Amino acid sequence: MEKEKYYNIVNDRKMQIKHLYTQRLCHKFSALDPIKIEKRKKLIKTIVNSIGENFTIEQPFHCDYGYFITIGKKLLCQL
Helix, strand or coil, X not given: CCCCCCCCHHHCHHHHHHHHHHHHHHHHHHHCCCCCHHHHHXXXXXXXXXXXXXXXXXXXXXXXXXXXXXXXXXXXXXX
């Protein structure tokens, strides 16, 4: 996938697989017990491109691919 290029994933099997993989990870993250903070942090680090320290991302979390997401330090995200 190239930056700033529109993709129609209907005709791109590779992108469909990447999208479904990320959706599965997001679902797994969102289904975790909120008390499992370290598991949640470890899983979100596999979803996004890069993330700083001292962050909290509340559930549920959704994204399409994740690898274009860069998060700085000291973030609180409640979507």
